[in-house]
Structure formats: structure tokens, C-alpha cells
Amino acid sequence: MSAKRQRIDERYREPQDIGAPESPPIKSEGDRRITVPPSLTVKQFADLVGVSAVEVIKQLMRNGIMASINQVIDYETAAIVASDFGYEALEEQPQAPAQKRKRYQRFQEDDTTVQKPxxxxxxxxxxxDHGKTSLLDAIRETKVTATEVGEITQHIGAYQVEIREQKITFLDTPGHEAFTAMRARGAQVTDIAILVVAADDGVMPQTLEAIDHARAADVPIVVSINKIDKPEANIQRVKQQLAERGLLIEEWGGDVVCVPVSAKKKEGISDLLENLLIVAELEDLKANPERRAVGVVIEAKLDKTKGPLATVLVQTGTLKVGDSFxxxxxxxxxxxxxxxxxKRLKRAEPATPVEVLGLNSVPQAGDTLTVTANEREAHTLAQRRQEEKRLASLKPTTPLSLSELFSQIRDGRVKELNIILKTDVQGSIEPIKTSLERLNIDEVKVNIxxxxSGSITERDVLLALASKGIVLGFNTSPEPGARQLADSEGVDIRCYQVIYNLVDDVERAMKGMLEPTYVEVVEGHTEVRAIFVIRGRGKVAGVYVTDGKVTRGALTRIIRNGEAIFESTISSLRRFKDDVREVATGFECGVGIEGYSDFQVGDIIEFYRKEKA
Known part of the structure; x- marks a missing residue:
């Protein structure tokens, strides 16, 4: 550290007029030490010493280092600046590898000698469009051996490649939607996630989604910067963007493997595969090939000639022809x-994908396959599960929701509240995240x-379902498909217009003080076809009831061009000259809306009521 300080001092002897450094917060004499990781961004360092990022940047400039708020600095530089602020920096020691969590704990045997890599x-x-499918194709084509040339590749949902006499299995359905849908059904099949980022586009919204989905599943990420052959490719910018999202690559002092590739020109593919083997070795992936097989259905279909087919990824054990399951x-x-x-196989060992013929009916993707002693046992267990499924469908589901949160905390079923947060604009995210992450009540942690930003999608609902979380929306609403999926799977979606109300509801739910919630029940819709002026009443809408019914006193919502522009209640409901209580589908009527008269032909009026959830 002193050598680096000396080099900086010799180069910048003249004082720079940047103003005095901001005084750090007053701490006790015993609290002047800080633990600094091997590398961190300027903003992270500023938070660590309790000063603004601007002051840190100024101090770096005094030491001859030009840096932005998101630029990464090493421990040596951080230690120098820390001493300028009156702190003693201690380098953070990496955790011992022995503490690393092993995957597939449910398949770990008491006798580890039976396990093999x-x-x-x-x-x-x-x-x-960042090249996920192109990369899959490039990997497959690059590793085709001479004996395989001319063979027809079958799309079964997964495939294997071999490099240096070691195999890697790739799931042939790119995208985090399929990945999370499998997790939602309880199937954790992935060991490593490759994050593909185009060198010309950089980090995009779905890139951020993919990072969050991989982190939620707790799988290591290997970054593949694709399209490096393009003239506008900017690899350094991509690395900087990833660092800002907490993915610090190895050459910048982090632990994330990053490999530049061109799927189009098939450049860097071998390097990517070599790095995957290294990451896999660090993960220490093992299974027992001698036990009865357990696997997961990746894809399933009904073939016209072969009948029900399923692509199964064997997770442990060895699946053999003749096995009952x-x-x-x-x-x-x-x-x-x-x-x-x-090619026909007689046996499939762990992590081998195979298409299986011999099913009684088509299973669902994500279902677990378990080999049984004989056909009778398999048939009996299947009948029992069918009956359990029928009985379960008759009972109301009890998913995690804000309404039930406190009782689940009290019963010890919830130790962490997983939240998927969607807002109308990007600027609203940070203040809401900060407010929610401070709510640690009764040892229950809030985890975003x-x-x-944007509307709530089916991907958001799937992530909440897979992680047993809830979806919170601020000034945004769910897409129709997302709402339908949430209703069918029992995922709680809450939408708010005021940040305080959102945070307050979560806090009150964690304390068991949340007020009862109400759901909207849509009764019907009408289309405005004419507008009339009634003396003493103002304007009323001549409407046609397109579906449901219109009931006097119902709550109303005026929808124009697909957006709700006004909410109120019915003030009058008439057919011809008579006041009526309700009007059914297919009839016309006159409707007056409390406090509203700016009707336009083509407006849709939605009628609904609120019921206690």
C-alpha cells in the first residue's frame, strides 16, 4: 500500500483545489476499522465509510485516480482512501471452500463412497435476440464428432456434448421463463446458468430478469458476451454494466466467469466449454449411479405413432430399459x-437426458420420475396420487399472501418474505426497495x-410461485394472462398508487395488523353509443350492455382506448322513461355516472362490486 501511495504522491505533488473532504460520521475509537472486499465500486465504498460518493470521487482525484460512481476499485486503492477519511482498512478474507453448499442434498447418500462425479x-x-438459440446451436455443431456427422439431431429438450472426455448437459429450451416454470413445479434441475449478453446491446431488461431468476434459484452464473464480431461491440461497457448489477467478473476482482464469444462465427465456444467444466468441478457435482433412478420430466408430448413420450433428465441412479416407474x-x-x-440406449446414468417410451399417459413438465420395484407398485402409487390430487382440488388453496402472512410467521412456516416488485418507472424502484428492506420484524427478512418497470407479467407470477413469494405493483397493473395465472395458482398480487400504503401494508401484514382486503367482482360491461343531455341532470350515456348486467348503485369504471380514466358509481339507470334496478345483456339503457359527464361514443363502462377476500 505504501509503494502505491508513494507513486501517487510523486506524480501529483501539486495540491488540487477540490475542497476539503467531507467529515465521516463520528464513531467511537474502537469503531475506526472497516472490512473491505478485494474489489468494490466507488458507491459501495462510499456507503461503507458513510460519506457521499462525490466526496470519495474527490479524494480519489486528489490521489491521481479518475473514477466514476460505478467504477470498480481494488482493495489497495480503497485502503488508501479509507485512511484519508480516518479509517483503518482490513482486507476481507474469502470464505473457506468447505462451507460451500452442495446441490441436490436430497440425493446425498450417507455413504459418500458410492457417489461418483x-x-x-x-x-x-x-x-x-441476444443469441441464446444461436449459442446452443453453435455449441452443438462445434462438438459434433466425425462419427456423428450425417446423423439427424432429435429435438428432445436437452442434449449432451463431450469435451476432454467429460460431458456437459444443455437444456435445449433457452430462456428463464421455462427455467422458472420448472422451479415452480418443484424441479431444480439446473447446476449452472449461462447469461448471454450481446456485446452491441449490453445489459437489457430481460438480462436483469435472468440474473434475478438465477440468483433466486441459487445457481452460479457464467457470463457469455456474444456477438463480439460486430463492429459496434463494446465488451468493456458490458462488463461495467454487469458490475453495476453485482456481477463482478474475475478479471475485475470478482468471482464470475466471463467468456467473449461469437456464436455466428463459432469463436470462443471451446473456451466457454472449458470454463463450464472448471465451474462444474468447483460445484463438486456427484450422484449415486447404483441406486434406483430419480429424474425430472423436461418435455412431454403425445406422438401419433409412439403414444405418450417424455424427455427425462436423470438426476441420480441409472434408468434402464424394463424399469417400472x-x-x-x-x-x-x-x-x-x-x-x-x-440412438437407442439401454441405460441412462445421472445427468443424461433421454426420451422415454412406455408411459401410461402424458405427464407434465417438471414432474418427478421415480423408479419402483415393479409395475403393480407404480400403478398403485399413481392411483393414490390421482385421488390425492382430486381431493386437493376440492380444498381451497392456502398460498403465501399478505393476508395470511402473520399466521404463517407465527407458525414458523415463513422466515423470509420474497417479493417481486414492479413499478411504472425505473425511478420508483430504489425508494420502495430501500423502505421494504428495512422491515425486519420478528426475525423475518424482506427479500426483493x-x-x-412495466406491467406485471406471467414471468413475474411464475417467479413468485417458484419462490413462494408475492407480487407488488406500484402504479402498474397485471397483464390479463398474468392475472389469470395468479388466480389459478393462488399467487397474491397487490397494486398501489401510494408508496406509503405499499410499505405500510407489508409492515402491518408482518405484524398481524393488516386490514381485511377486498376483491373486485366484475358484473358487466357496456358500450357508449349515444350521448343525451337531460334537463336538470346533465349528460347521460346511451349504452348497449355487451356482457353481464348493469345494476343500480354498482361501482363503475370508464375505459377509453384501453385505459381507465374515471371511477365512480351509477347515479341513474333508465330504460326508455322508466327507472329500473338492472339491465341484462343485449339491451340498451341510459346511464348516469356520479360526478362525470365527459362521455364519448365508443367508451366502455365497466360495472363491478367489491367483496371481502
Missing amino acids: RPAVVTIMGHV LVGDTWGKVKAMFNDKG LHSG
Whole structure:
């Protein structure tokens, strides 16, 4: 550190008129030490010493270092600046590798001697059009051996490549939507996630989504910067953007592997595969090939000639032709197995994807396949599951919701509240996240799994379902498909217009003080076809009831060009000259809205009531 200080002092002897450094917050004499990681951004360092980022930038300038708020500095530089602010910096020591969590704990055997290394299972994620499918194709084509040339590749949902006599399994359905949909059904199949980022576009909204989905699943991320062959490619900018999102690559002092590639020109593919093998080795992936097989359904379909087919990824054990099995609420016996090249296999070891023939019916993606002692046992267990499923469908679901949060905390079922946050604009995210993350009540931590701007999508609902979380919207609303999925799966979506109300509701729910919630029940819709002026009453709308019914006193919402522009209640409801209580579908009537007269032909009026949830 002293050598670096000396070099800086020699180069910048003249004092720079930048103003005196801001005084750090007053701390006790024993509290003047700070622990600094090997690398961190200027903003992170500013938060660590309790001063503004501007003051840190000024102090760096005094020491001859030009840096922006998101630029990464190393420990040595941070230690110098820390001493300028009156702190002693201590370098953060990395955690011992022995503390690393092993994946697939449910398959760990008491006798570890029976376990053997298995191939890694890899999923490719990233923004649309950044080259996920092109990368999958490039990997497959690059690793085709001479004996395989001319063979027809079968799309079975996954495939394997071999490099240096080691195999890697790739899930052939790119994108984090499929990945999270599998997790939502309880299937954790991925060991490593490849994050594809285009070198010309940089980090985009779905890139951020993919990062959050991978972190929620607790899988290591390998960054692949694609399209490096393009003239406008800017690899350094991509690395900077990733650092701002907490993905610090190895050459910048982090632990995230980053490999530049060109899927189009097939450059960097071998380097990417080599790095995947290294990450897989660090993960220490093992399974017992001698036990009965357990696997997960990746894809399933009904073939016109072969009948029900399922692509199964074997997770542990060895699946053999002739094995009887239970999968979801159906069963079967392995009559034949095929790999992704259409070749018949007699056995499939851990992390091997195979297409299985011999099912009784088509299972669902994400269902677990378990080999049984015989067909009778498989059939009996399948019938039992079908009955359990039928009985479960008769009972109301009890998912995690704000209304039920306190009782689940009290019963010890919830130790962490996972939240997916969507807002209308990006600027609203930080103040809401900061306010929510401060709410640690009764040892329950608030965890913002994903945040972004825009409407609430099906991907948000799937992430909440997979992570047992809730979706909060601020000045935004769910898309129709997202609302339908949330209703069918029991995912709680709450929308707010005031930040205080959002934070207050979460806090009150955690304390068990949340007021009862009400849901909207839509009764009907009408279309405005004419506008009339009634003496003493102002304007009323001549409408046609397109669906449902119109009831006097109902709550109303005026919708124009797909957006709600006014909410009120019915002030008058008439057919011809008579006041009526309700008007059914297919009839015309006159409607007056309390406090509103600015009707336009083509407006849609929605009628609804509120019921206690």
C-alpha cells in the first residue's frame, strides 16, 4: 500500500483545489476499522465509510485516480482512501471452500463412497435476440464428432456434448421463463446458468430478469458476451454494466466467469466449454449411479405413432430399459429410450437426458420420475396420487399472501418474505426497495427477488410461485394472462398508487395488523353509443350492455382506448322513461355516472362490486 501511495504522491505533488473532504460520521475509537472486499465500486465504498460518493470521487482525484460512481476499485486503492477519511482498512478474507453448499442434498447418500462425479446441467438465459438459440446451436455443431456427422439431431429438450472426455448437459429450451416454470413445479434441475449478453446491446431488461431468476434459484452464473464480431461491440461497457448489477467478473476482482464469444462465427465456444467444466468441478457435482433412478420430466408430448413420450433428465441412479416407474400421477414401464441423436440406449446414468417410451399417459413438465420395484407398485402409487390430487382440488388453496402472512410467521412456516416488485418507472424502484428492506420484524427478512418497470407479467407470477413469494405493483397493473395465472395458482398480487400504503401494508401484514382486503367482482360491461343531455341532470350515456348486467348503485369504471380514466358509481339507470334496478345483456339503457359527464361514443363502462377476500 505504501509503494502505491508513494507513486501517487510523486506524480501529483501539486495540491488540487477540490475542497476539503467531507467529515465521516463520528464513531467511537474502537469503531475506526472497516472490512473491505478485494474489489468494490466507488458507491459501495462510499456507503461503507458513510460519506457521499462525490466526496470519495474527490479524494480519489486528489490521489491521481479518475473514477466514476460505478467504477470498480481494488482493495489497495480503497485502503488508501479509507485512511484519508480516518479509517483503518482490513482486507476481507474469502470464505473457506468447505462451507460451500452442495446441490441436490436430497440425493446425498450417507455413504459418500458410492457417489461418483456427474456431468453439469446447464441452462442458457438472456435478453431476446441476444443469441441464446444461436449459442446452443453453435455449441452443438462445434462438438459434433466425425462419427456423428450425417446423423439427424432429435429435438428432445436437452442434449449432451463431450469435451476432454467429460460431458456437459444443455437444456435445449433457452430462456428463464421455462427455467422458472420448472422451479415452480418443484424441479431444480439446473447446476449452472449461462447469461448471454450481446456485446452491441449490453445489459437489457430481460438480462436483469435472468440474473434475478438465477440468483433466486441459487445457481452460479457464467457470463457469455456474444456477438463480439460486430463492429459496434463494446465488451468493456458490458462488463461495467454487469458490475453495476453485482456481477463482478474475475478479471475485475470478482468471482464470475466471463467468456467473449461469437456464436455466428463459432469463436470462443471451446473456451466457454472449458470454463463450464472448471465451474462444474468447483460445484463438486456427484450422484449415486447404483441406486434406483430419480429424474425430472423436461418435455412431454403425445406422438401419433409412439403414444405418450417424455424427455427425462436423470438426476441420480441409472434408468434402464424394463424399469417400472411413477411420474407425477401416472406410471409406466421403460420400453425404449433414445438420446438426442435418436440412438437407442439401454441405460441412462445421472445427468443424461433421454426420451422415454412406455408411459401410461402424458405427464407434465417438471414432474418427478421415480423408479419402483415393479409395475403393480407404480400403478398403485399413481392411483393414490390421482385421488390425492382430486381431493386437493376440492380444498381451497392456502398460498403465501399478505393476508395470511402473520399466521404463517407465527407458525414458523415463513422466515423470509420474497417479493417481486414492479413499478411504472425505473425511478420508483430504489425508494420502495430501500423502505421494504428495512422491515425486519420478528426475525423475518424482506427479500426483493426481482424488481423492474412495466406491467406485471406471467414471468413475474411464475417467479413468485417458484419462490413462494408475492407480487407488488406500484402504479402498474397485471397483464390479463398474468392475472389469470395468479388466480389459478393462488399467487397474491397487490397494486398501489401510494408508496406509503405499499410499505405500510407489508409492515402491518408482518405484524398481524393488516386490514381485511377486498376483491373486485366484475358484473358487466357496456358500450357508449349515444350521448343525451337531460334537463336538470346533465349528460347521460346511451349504452348497449355487451356482457353481464348493469345494476343500480354498482361501482363503475370508464375505459377509453384501453385505459381507465374515471371511477365512480351509477347515479341513474333508465330504460326508455322508466327507472329500473338492472339491465341484462343485449339491451340498451341510459346511464348516469356520479360526478362525470365527459362521455364519448365508443367508451366502455365497466360495472363491478367489491367483496371481502
